[in-house]
Amino acid sequence: xxxxxxxxxxxxxxxxxxxGAAMMGVTVILQDGKIAEIGAKLLPPKGARIIEGKGLxxxxxxxDSGTELGLSEVSSTRETVDTGEIxxxxxxxxxxxxxxxxxxxxxxxxxxxxxSVMTYPASGGGGGRGGGxxxxxxxxxxxxHTDGWTWEDMAVDRSAAMHLIFPSLGGRGGRGGGMAPxxxxxxxxxxxxAAGFTAAKRTYDAQVAKIVAFFDEARQYQKERAANAPGFKxxxxxxxxxxxxxxxxxLAVSASRxxxxxxxxxxxxxxxxxxxxxxxxxxxxxxxxxxxKNIPVILGRVLALPDTEDSPYDEAFTQPAEAYKxxxxxxxxxxxxxxxxxLPYQAATAVGFGLPYDEALKAVTINAAQIWGHGNEIGSxxxxxxxxxxxxxGDPLEITTQVKYLFIKGKEVPLVNKxxxxxxxxxxxx
Amino acid sequence: MKLSIRQYVFAACFAAAPLCAQTxxxxxxxxxxxxxxxxxGSILVKDGKIAEVGEKVMEPAGAKVIDASNQYVIPGIIDxxxxxxxxxxxxxxxxxxxxxxxxxxxxNPEDIAIYRALAGGVTTANILHGSANAIGGRTLPLKMRWxxxxxxxxxxxxxxxxxFALGENPKRAGNPTxxxxxxxxxxxxxxxxxxxxxxxxxxxxxxxxxxxxxWDAYAAKKTGIPPRKDLQMEALKEVLEGKRFVxxxxxxxxxxxxxxxxxxxxxxxxxxLQHVLEGYKVAKEIAAHGAGASTFSDWWSYKMExxxxxxxxxxxxxKKGVVVSxxxxxxxxxxxxxxxxxxxxxxxxxxxxxxxxxxxxxxxKQLGIDNRVGSIEVGKDADLVxxxxxxxxxxxxxxxxLIDGTVYFDRDNxxxxxxxxxxxKQKMIDKEKQNQPRTQGGRGGRGGQ
Numbered sequence: 001x002x003x004x005x006x007x008x009x010x011x012x013x014x015x016x017x018x019x020g021a022a023m024m025g026v027t028v029i030l031q032d033g034k035i036a037e038i039g040a041k042l043l044p045p046k047g048a049r050i051i052e053g054k055g056l057x058x059x060x061x062x063x064d065s066g067t068e069l070g071l072s073e074v075s076s077t078r079e080t081v082d083t084g085e086i087x088x089x090x091x092x093x094x095x096x097x098x099x100x101x102x103x104x105x106x107x108x109x110x111x112x113x114x115x116s117v118m119t120y121p122a123s124g125g126g127g128g129r130g131g132g133x134x135x136x137x138x139x140x141x142x143x144x145h146t147d148g149w150t151w152e153d154m155a156v157d158r159s160a161a162m163h164l165i166f167p168s169l170g171g172r173g174g175r176g177g178g179m180a181p182x183x184x185x186x187x188x189x190x191x192x193x194a195a196g197f198t199a200a201k202r203t204y205d206a207q208v209a210k211i212v213a214f215f216d217e218a219r220q221y222q223k224e225r226a227a228n229a230p231g232f233k234x235x236x237x238x239x240x241x242x243x244x245x246x247x248x249x250x251l252a253v254s255a256s257r258x259x260x261x262x263x264x265x266x267x268x269x270x271x272x273x274x275x276x277x278x279x280x281x282x283x284x285x286x287x288x289x290x291x292x293k294n295i296p297v298i299l300g301r302v303l304a305l306p307d308t309e310d311s312p313y314d315e316a317f318t319q320p321a322e323a324y325k326x327x328x329x330x331x332x333x334x335x336x337x338x339x340x341x342x343l344p345y346q347a348a349t350a351v352g353f354g355l356p357y358d359e360a361l362k363a364v365t366i367n368a369a370q371i372w373g374h375g376n377e378i379g380s381x382x383x384x385x386x387x388x389x390x391x392x393x394g395d396p397l398e399i400t401t402q403v404k405y406l407f408i409k410g411k412e413v414p415l416v417n418k419x420x421x422x423x424x425x426x427x428x429x430x
Numbered sequence: 431m432k433l434s435i436r437q438y439v440f441a442a443c444f445a446a447a448p449l450c451a452q453t454x455x456x457x458x459x460x461x462x463x464x465x466x467x468x469x470x471g472s473i474l475v476k477d478g479k480i481a482e483v484g485e486k487v488m489e490p491a492g493a494k495v496i497d498a499s500n501q502y503v504i505p506g507i508i509d510x511x512x513x514x515x516x517x518x519x520x521x522x523x524x525x526x527x528x529x530x531x532x533x534x535x536x537x538n539p540e541d542i543a544i545y546r547a548l549a550g551g552v553t554t555a556n557i558l559h560g561s562a563n564a565i566g567g568r569t570l571p572l573k574m575r576w577x578x579x580x581x582x583x584x585x586x587x588x589x590x591x592x593x594f595a596l597g598e599n600p601k602r603a604g605n606p607t608x609x610x611x612x613x614x615x616x617x618x619x620x621x622x623x624x625x626x627x628x629x630x631x632x633x634x635x636x637x638x639x640x641x642x643x644x645w646d647a648y649a650a651k652k653t654g655i656p657p658r659k660d661l662q663m664e665a666l667k668e669v670l671e672g673k674r675f676v677x678x679x680x681x682x683x684x685x686x687x688x689x690x691x692x693x694x695x696x697x698x699x700x701x702x703l704q705h706v707l708e709g710y711k712v713a714k715e716i717a718a719h720g721a722g723a724s725t726f727s728d729w730w731s732y733k734m735e736x737x738x739x740x741x742x743x744x745x746x747x748x749k750k751g752v753v754v755s756x757x758x759x760x761x762x763x764x765x766x767x768x769x770x771x772x773x774x775x776x777x778x779x780x781x782x783x784x785x786x787x788x789x790x791x792x793x794x795k796q797l798g799i800d801n802r803v804g805s806i807e808v809g810k811d812a813d814l815v816x817x818x819x820x821x822x823x824x825x826x827x828x829x830x831x832l833i834d835g836t837v838y839f840d841r842d843n844x845x846x847x848x849x850x851x852x853x854x855k856q857k858m859i860d861k862e863k864q865n866q867p868r869t870q871g872g873r874g875g876r877g878g879q
Binding site for chain 1: 710730736737741775
């Protein structure tokens with residue numbers, strides 16, 4: 001890790017660590033890229049740069065658990081999009097090495113306080129391109145900082161998750177509000193697809209069987225590799241699956257409907273792999289099961305339309321509160337590069353519709369860090385952690401709050417980007 | 431009886447039925463009037479209009495009191511760019527000038543998006559034709575009077591509009607490399623470039639001027655055979671006469687300027703530039719022309735022409751003298767335009783009132799309906815939204831929405847009515863299940879099982 005040479009002292013600020021009670025009017029010292037000290041009467045180390053924090057607040061930098069940042073620049077222009085590779089099972093692909101550190105998106109999301117993101121080889125929802133209808137494993141998602149000279153420099157975890165797109169039953173993945181309720185669709189021949197529900201179910205089962213077969217193949221490979229069987233040949237695809245099979249890397253599973261989530265959980269149990277569910281819907285229906293099996297989820301966009309025409313208008317707004325009530329551990333993902341900067345406002349909507357405020361804040365900071373296995377390094381303001389901090393004028397989930405300073409690995413990153421530059425330029429036009 | 435999903439949904443949502451306009455006193459609220467400041471006070475609503483606004487108002491006998499202590503009241507939100515309440519097809523893109531078609535003919539009053547918009551505080555929406563062609567179809571504003579028929583939704587007396595579109599969308603259909611069937615590049619529909627888009631609009635107005643001259647000449651002498659009526663030209667003639675507003679989908683500064691100059695040359699006005707994401711680059715020219723600008727708060731990067739979009743766009747244009755509104759163009763975004771307005775405070779630092787005006791009074795001005803709606807003033811339509819918290823924030827939730835003095839959305843009723851609706855739905859499902867034929871075989875393919 002490239003560390004910041006500068007020692008920075010933020011003094012007289014109100015610190016909201018997220019993992020503990022707020023500390024008013026204290027000093028935070030950032031040294032060697034880490035949070036060196038937090039306390040009431042600390043003397044600034046020699047040569048340290050002092051930032052006056054009176055009236056300002058310190059929070060951990062926020063983390064978006066669902067993006068394609070660095071891989072997709074202009075979502076409708078193929079040449080600028082590197083998500084959604086061809087191939088059904090592509091575990092060997094790594095999002096990290098396709099991250100363009102100079103993407104304009106990084107600067108844009110930083111000004112709103114986002115210091116880390118999960119970036120996926122195909123998020124499977126909105127934004128760039130999904131990996132085609134038939135893709136099952138899109139590759140390895142990386143946890144990255146939103147600043148750095150190179151992708152290596154940006155990496156927090158080069159393989160934070162393996163992305164599995166679980167088949168969706170009947171192809172009704174999207175939201176739009178036009179569809180009838182499942183209970184009704186399932187009764188109408190032809191409603192769940194041209195060939196009817198029975199056929200849709202058959203297709204679904206066949207796809208699940210394919211995934212099982214691939215895992216079996218990987219498991220067989222793992223055995224042969226361990227045994228160094230005669231004639232064993234290294235296979236990059238299957239090799240990439242070993243950390244998943246060993247439980248070292250979780251499967252991030254895109255699965256939205258309750259029945260599919262249930263199947264995904266059963267699949268993971270059978271395969272003895274760790275999973276995180278991405279963009280679940282129907283939390284009320286599967287919450288108990290997720291809680292019982294200790295499976296975390298990444299909630300998709302809160303500001304979203306209901307799934308079906310007769311769902312309550314606020315169905316998506318209340319999903320986080322439902323997850324909380326069920327005791328499910330969750331973080332937020334925006335799943336669209338364009339809206340990553342609105343991550344905190346999605347959390348605010350969840351608060352408006354019943355989620356306790358502290359839980360919303362955790363869901364964009366420490367919960368995300370923990371779910372992706374880096375809770376000891378990032379996601380809260382604590383001594384010894386990586387100095388990913390924001391200094392704000394107020395509550396970071398409130399739209400009108402401004403981020404005044406942002407630090408990544410202890411380095412202050414200027415809050416300018418393409419958009420602030422254009423703003424300055426054209427405001428000054430006479 | 432075959433179960434109709436649409437009828438069921440409609441009936442279920444309509445169960446919290448709007449009553450006829452009654453007298454209301456909304457008390458103890460923080461009233462954000464937009465035009466006359468923000469204060470703690472009350473509003474008297476009578477005969478569908480705002481009858482009194484002040485720290486204290488009269489409480490006529492029989493008036494229903496809505497206690498809005500610790501709550502906020504704002505004027506009904508107006509979305510200057512929406513495609514809801516259509517029958518799904520809003521793009522007559524087969525030709526480059528489709529000014530003969532009219533959104534009015536395809537209003538679907540049962541579109542659930544209307545109810546959802548209402549639940550997000552929207553009381554009026556400008557329903558536009560799509561952006562597939564340089565000159566699109568005719569448009570009109572609707573009030574979100576959920577439960578009324580198509581005619582009952584129409585904003586009475588509002589000046590109708592017409593959609594124009596510049597840039598990537600209208601030229602896409604003409605792009606010979608963009609469409610291929612069986613590997614064969616298709617003969618594209620003209621135009622394929624921004625140059626062609628300009629030409630299509632100029633040709634259309636050249637024709638419209640000739641058409642208008644024929645009719646003017648006929649009107650002057652009132653004898654002989656009248657010219658042949660041309661429905662395509664009629665709408666453009668109305669534009670030239672100032673009887674129909676032009677709402678022009680646009681992105682880049684060059685094309686915005688191009689359209690303003692066409693309008694100057696042919697002697698008509700662009701009423702609003704829609705999206706106008708690079709409007710900040712030519713704010714001076716937009717202000718000089720007198721066009722309104724209706725933009726997104728922070729959308730960007732979804733296509734090449736949106737790559738220079740900046741969230742400061744609204745603030746810059748506003749500071750340079752343009753009447754700016756924030757719109758949705760989206761059935762979801764439409765539901766939280768209140769917090770979209772908050773972004774104008776964050777990006778560019780406009781005041782709370784100016785930000786709120788961007789989703790109320792300013793779009794009303796742009797649509798020429800500010801004598802009726804857009805602010806909380808005596809004599810205006812009682813289109814009001816009550817929020818539980820400061821409304822320019824995502825923490826805020828809509829509690830009640832009134833249109834013409836009638837409560838069309840009430841969150842308490844909505845929530846308390848859910849178990850009843852769920853039970854009713856289950857009953858209908860059970861009934862339908864009973865009606866299903868016993869044998870399932872033979873449904874899937876030939877021969878059965």
